[in-house]
Amino acid sequence: xxxxxxxxxxxxxxxxxxxxxxQSVISPxxxxxxxxxxxxxxxxxxxxxxxxxxxxxxIVPGLxxxxxxxxxxxxxxxxxxxxxxxxxxxxxxxxxxxxxEIVVGYVGAAATKSLIIGLIILATAHFFVAIEIRHPVxxxxxxxxxxxxxxxxxxxxxxxxxxxxxxxLVPLLVVTPLAFLGGSFYSxxxxxxxxxxxxxxxxxxxxxxxxxxxxxGQADVGIAVSLSMTFAFxxxxxxxxxxxxxxxxxxKP
Amino acid sequence: MQPILNVSGLSKTYDSGxxxxxxxxxxxxxxxxxxxxxxxxxxxxxLISIICGLVNPxxxxxxxxxxxxxxxxxxxxxxxxxxxxxxxxxxxxxVWQTISFSRGLFGKRxxxxxxxxVLKDLSLWDKKDAQIMxxxxxxxxxxxxxxxxxxxxxxxxxxxxTAGVDVELRRDMWEVVRKLQQTGxxxxxxxxxxxxxxxxxxxxGVISRGEIILVDxxxxxxxxxxxxxxxxxxxxxxxxLPASLNGHDLELAGEGYEIVYxxxxxxxxxxxxxxLKDLGDAGIRFRDLQTKQSSLEEIFVSLVRGRK
Ligand SMILES: Nc1ncnc2c1ncn2[C@@H]1O[C@H](COP(=O)(O)OP(=O)(O)O)[C@@H](O)[C@H]1O
Ligand SMILES: [Mg+2]
Numbered sequence: 001x002x003x004x005x006x007x008x009x010x011x012x013x014x015x016x017x018x019x020x021x022x023q024s025v026i027s028p029x030x031x032x033x034x035x036x037x038x039x040x041x042x043x044x045x046x047x048x049x050x051x052x053x054x055x056x057x058x059i060v061p062g063l064x065x066x067x068x069x070x071x072x073x074x075x076x077x078x079x080x081x082x083x084x085x086x087x088x089x090x091x092x093x094x095x096x097x098x099x100x101e102i103v104v105g106y107v108g109a110a111a112t113k114s115l116i117i118g119l120i121i122l123a124t125a126h127f128f129v130a131i132e133i134r135h136p137v138x139x140x141x142x143x144x145x146x147x148x149x150x151x152x153x154x155x156x157x158x159x160x161x162x163x164x165x166x167x168x169l170v171p172l173l174v175v176t177p178l179a180f181l182g183g184s185f186y187s188x189x190x191x192x193x194x195x196x197x198x199x200x201x202x203x204x205x206x207x208x209x210x211x212x213x214x215x216x217g218q219a220d221v222g223i224a225v226s227l228s229m230t231f232a233f234x235x236x237x238x239x240x241x242x243x244x245x246x247x248x249x250x251x252k253p
Numbered sequence: 254m255q256p257i258l259n260v261s262g263l264s265k266t267y268d269s270g271x272x273x274x275x276x277x278x279x280x281x282x283x284x285x286x287x288x289x290x291x292x293x294x295x296x297x298x299x300l301i302s303i304i305c306g307l308v309n310p311x312x313x314x315x316x317x318x319x320x321x322x323x324x325x326x327x328x329x330x331x332x333x334x335x336x337x338x339x340x341x342x343x344x345x346x347x348v349w350q351t352i353s354f355s356r357g358l359f360g361k362r363x364x365x366x367x368x369x370x371v372l373k374d375l376s377l378w379d380k381k382d383a384q385i386m387x388x389x390x391x392x393x394x395x396x397x398x399x400x401x402x403x404x405x406x407x408x409x410x411x412x413x414x415t416a417g418v419d420v421e422l423r424r425d426m427w428e429v430v431r432k433l434q435q436t437g438x439x440x441x442x443x444x445x446x447x448x449x450x451x452x453x454x455x456x457x458g459v460i461s462r463g464e465i466i467l468v469d470x471x472x473x474x475x476x477x478x479x480x481x482x483x484x485x486x487x488x489x490x491x492x493x494l495p496a497s498l499n500g501h502d503l504e505l506a507g508e509g510y511e512i513v514y515x516x517x518x519x520x521x522x523x524x525x526x527x528x529l530k531d532l533g534d535a536g537i538r539f540r541d542l543q544t545k546q547s548s549l550e551e552i553f554v555s556l557v558r559g560r561k
Contacts, residue, residue, distance in 0.1 A: 002327070004362075088341050090341060091400065093305075094335050095330060097358065253308050
């Protein structure tokens, strides 16, 4: 195994993020703070508790998840799209490294970055609302699992996209709606019955629900179901990545 | 000696259905400078890309120092450095960062002394902390070479190294290639500039439409295929060649002041004697004559044309 190559890719990517720290860290923090001000304070003060949790605190896990999804996808997608776009990917492909090592380097860096952003958001939220974390280990586990899974999805998008539009299309047209409709700002129990059923086809529901459970011990769906669904999604993403490298899809003509 | 690179029966058909390589066989000797010469679209980049792992082969096999490029790709690729045809570099990182990245990617332990030497040899040392995007095109090409050399490869591929490069840099590049060859590195360069092959290579392979038409020592190639050209400068211009000279393969040039005769130095007879006799009989007088060896360029053009 070429550990040094993994480390090289990982550190190179982390360094790229350090160079763009303003847009990669500060902007999610600001937008999260705005959400807290608008939803948490302005609107939240007129909403009673949900499942015994203050509304401001209730939205914290959903908000974190939403940002994590977007960040993981866009970091990882851009990380691999950029070398493809400028052509420097030739060096990665001609190096004595396996597909797995390439993925670990790129996805690992993207996941690390979103994890850091997630924790920063948690710290930011702490200034606005009182947060309790009932199951910190599970919380961390969900956090890491989500970062890795959606960084993998981002990696896939970064390989599939052959222009900048496509690169932004998926996060914008698919992930944002799924995250909004996935119960970031409400409990899906508040929806009419029909929509509750529809919502169960939204994978993000399971993430947010499981994550919220790790905070407040309350969940829309069972924790076991949440975990299995997230794992299942991880396995699907791994399968797609494996297929990409096996066939050389969009990487090797 | 066993060749360091062995290509056998290599074919490539792109998804578009285009057959870019047709059963290519090629063996490269350790330590030589080999020029792969061919017009645009001949398949040079495709061949290199397959060897380096950028393109999937359709059929055939390649071994690098005995290691198959597919089953032993780690061992094979560790030996190879690639300087691509396009100027593809990062923009925001420094020269030092990019070459350190290259070395790490190939799994090599850090070695600042070696990297320093590479940069100095390429006259890049004073640019080591410059962001790549601030460099000129020529400098970027040097950076690409430095990246390719960062992991101490045994074989260096230079894909059209001097395309769009000024004369000075071209000279520098040739100098670098010579130095590298002295350290035992095998160099394979592609080019469609004949003078480059002529200047640099020990052996030349000519590729056209996905087929290697011939491979030979440069000197041998020029000798074997070398046709000579005899130019006769006339006293008085001719409107056309007299019918009595029809038997000779002649051309009228220089506004009727020159007759050009092509002959094969390897032939049984060159035909010069009878030509001169026939010229005398036709009453054509000449002031001067000169002969010239045809260049690799002319050989190449005639070879490729002969294929069409
Ligand atoms: N990815 C590709 N898909 C389809 N055709 C290609 C691809 N890459 C190259 N070709 C075609 O293969 C031929 C050989 O290209 P190339 O190897 O780049 O030639 P050279 O380097 O000798 O100029 C060209 O006709 C080119 O159009
Ligand atoms: Mg080419």
